[in-house]
Amino acid sequence: MADSLQFKSLDPIVRPSVADQVFDTIYEQVLSVEMPPGTKISEAEIARHLGVSRQPVRDAFFRLSQLGFLVIRPQKATTVSLISARDIFRARFVRTALEVETARRACRDLSQSDLNALQVLLEKQKQAVDAGDRSRFHALDDEFHQLICEQLGFGFCWDVIREKKAHTDRVRFLSLAFASQTALDDHHAIFDAICAKDEMKAEAAVREHLGRIESIIAHLREENHSWFAEED
The missing domain is CATH 1.10.10.10 (Winged helix-like DNA-binding domain superfamily/Winged helix DNA-binding domain)
Structure with missing residues (x-):
């Protein structure tokens, strides 16, 4: 049987x-x-x-x-390891180059279903911010950037970014204690520019978002100088 x-x-x-x-x-x-x-x-x-x-x-x-x-x-x-500001800036340089290009391509190539998936992620991010769940927001932050790469068939770009961002991750996580809403607002700005198919605004939004790392490092360094490597 x-x-x-x-x-x-x-x-x-x-x-x-x-x-x-x-x-x-x-x-x-x-x-x-x-x-x-x-x-x-x-x-x-x-x-x-x-x-x-x-x-x-x-x-x-x-x-x-x-x-x-x-x-x-x-x-x-x-x-x-101590946090290396030098390595963070190097990683930011590479990441900016890659994400500016993916954001511009996203304006041209993403479908409505792709945009819907990004919208769902943004809603989850808001829930994490409202709940004060930094770990959850940090994971969803990565997922937002990774998804844009993968939707375009550029998953390899995220692989490159992920390899170099350990020091950046710690700084970003710490910054969520005072800047999680700013990060969420930045993601909305990127998303809105992509929806509008405005490549210049998308590029500007990505540059502003990733450029915040400099002021974040300065803020954290004042409070926890011993956590950072002494570098020329």
Whole structure:
């Protein structure tokens, strides 16, 4: 009897590995500055605290070092990296070039269904701002910029941006304590320009949005100078 029945194959259930869970935990701690820049951490301590073996912690440490969140020195303590303003400005330069071009292309190429999807994201962002949920807004912020790239078939642009934005992420997250509404307003300005198919306004909105990082760094540096690397 069972041989005659037709079944649709089930999608595989993807569960995060232990290493992924360790990575996510430490990532959130570093991003939110619960582990401030300069904090010394050890594999053994993290493994004991999380109740796991050292191997998944070692794997997570390596991934975080590749992102620029941790500094691993053989025979020395692993530390949370200091925030590099120089690296932020370099990443901002690359990101501006890419996002200006994607915004201009979005004015020409995005469909109404694409715009509807962006509108839904903006509504979710407003809910996060109203709830004071910085972690949620931060994730939705990234999703907004990533979605525009992917809607255009330019997912590779977001891959480049994501590789270089670890230091920027910490600064952006911290800024949401006082500038989340400004970020949301900026996203609406970008969206409105795209809907109007106004390439010049879209470019200006992107430049203004990404350019705010300079004043944000100055503000945060006054309050937490020791978190930033000393650079020429």
